[in-house]
Amino acid sequence: MALFRRKSAQSESVITSQPLDANQQQLLQLNIDFLKLLTAANQPEAQTTVITRSQLGLPTVQATTLAACSDEAIKTVSGCGFSLFNFSFHLADMWERMAKTGTQQSSVQRYANDVNGAEGTNNSIEVAYAGFAECALFFAWHLAQQQPMAARIMLGMREETANILAPLQLWQIRHIAQRSYQMLAPRWPQNPYFWVDLLRYASTGNEEHFRFARLMGTQLIAKDMEPSAFMRVSPVENTAQT
Secondary structure, three states, rough: OOHHHOOHHHHHHHHHOOOOOHHHHHHHHHHHHHHHHHHHOOOOOOOOOHHHHOOOOOOOOHHHHHHHHOOHHHHHHHHHOOOOOOOOOHHHHHHHHOOOOOOOHHHHHHHHHOOOOOOOOOHHHHHHHHHHHHHHHHHHHHHHHHHHHHHHHHOOHHHHHHHHHHHOOOHHHHHHHHHHHHHHOOOOHHHHHHHHHHHHHHHHHHHHHHHHHHHHHHOOOHHHHOOHHHOOOOOHHHHHOO
């Protein structure tokens, strides 16, 4: 799987120095905004629901490190090349079920505000959470239609999920986001290495941590989309066991 092949430090330096295309720019901004949303949601005084605090939570040490990061550091780690948020795009069966909801609604119902969502509340974090999820899903829908391979690399989206999202209408994307925004969460928050190394790079500038976080991220994406792929992208460990 060429997508997840290990790259040398020199090749990674070349990749990161290349100008970003329009989709990469959009992903960069989404990652920046998501990290700032995490910072706001993890403040002790933040007013959030139990579900939101659980979904947007990071381990205490990582949350503290992220809160101390400068805007420039946040921008730097946001350029990792894949989304730092997870919308479970590897779970095609779940997206197939969600795509079928609301199809019997009238035109008026389709565009009415979702009474079960965050709109109309006084909780700014909740409203921002829902709004971000909507933008993230529109971006995913765009990639599924125009560049499914980019959706695979950037969002960890299975081909089956792209085939489900691509034909959906705009109102369906909005409807799913409004109803299911609390599915969105940080990627791999319980992994013992990914966020630790990513945020160590943000706080120290040591590029070795960034290279390791990026490599770990691509391997975890492969594992999410195809569990057996994790062994194929770890040839050294696999050989050692045999």
